[in-house]
Amino acid sequence: MDGLSWRPMMPHDLGAVVALAEALFPDHYEAPERFAERLRASPTFCRVLAPEAGAIRGYLIAYPWPLGRIPPLNQALESIAGHDAIHVHDLGLHPRAAGQGHARAAVADLVARSDGAAIALVAVNRSVPFWRAHGFREAPCPPSAEKLASYGADARYMVRRP
Numbered sequence: 457m458d459g460l461s462w463r464p465m466m467p468h469d470l471g472a473v474v475a476l477a478e479a480l481f482p483d484h485y486e487a488p489e490r491f492a493e494r495l496r497a498s499p500t501f502c503r504v505l506a507p508e509a510g511a512i513r514g515y516l517i518a519y520p521w522p523l524g525r526i527p528p529l530n531q532a533l534e535s536i537a538g539h540d541a542i543h544v545h546d547l548g549l550h551p552r553a554a555g556q557g558h559a560r561a562a563v564a565d566l567v568a569r570s571d572g573a574a575i576a577l578v579a580v581n582r583s584v585p586f587w588r589a590h591g592f593r594e595a596p597c598p599p600s601a602e603k604l605a606s607y608g609a610d611a612r613y614m615v616r617r618p
Contacts, residue, residue: 460513460553462562465495465502472512473504480548483608484580486530494519494545497533500569501542505549505558513553516562517545523574524595526603526613541615542570544577563590572618578604579612592616 465473474488495502498519505514521527521543544566549558566575576595579587584594597604597613604611 459507460505460556460558461507462503462505462514462516462558462565464499465504465515465517467492467495469504469506469512469515470495473515473517476512476515476548476550477546480550481546481581484529490530490532491517493533501566503562503565505553505562512550514547514549514558514562516547516566518542518566518575519545520573521576523576523615524597526578526597526607528603529606541574541576542566544575559586560590567591567616570618574618575616577614578607579614580607580610582610584610584612584614587614587616590616 470488470491474491477486477491494517501518503516504512506512519533519542520539521541522539523541527533527543527545547559547562577587577592592614594612595615604613
């Protein structure tokens, strides 16, 4: 997997991103139009991991969102203008790209581009230790308890403060 680097996600990447998301997160289905909407809403924070020419091996989707609120799965977003945090919606790596520091690089890049804003996410699939290692801490999210439960029994709302 040499030669992989993170670059801005482009509309022509969406088919590969959706296919990878479906393979990695079968219990968290989101329609292709949700991916396109999130890219249009926040191209600054949407990235793909790929060689200069070749198949996408990872993706990161993030966008401005209110701290303490959880976006619903597979539903249209409200306006993202003026929100006080960055929400990591998805970070996914093809199994052949895992364990090589690419996820760590994606998080570092996101932190650098966040301009000092808090970064929040819902950790799923037993990923809490990974996020903890990158400065995220579990945070209460009582108004969104129902939405949090929709992400699965092991889902945890986590925040990385500047």
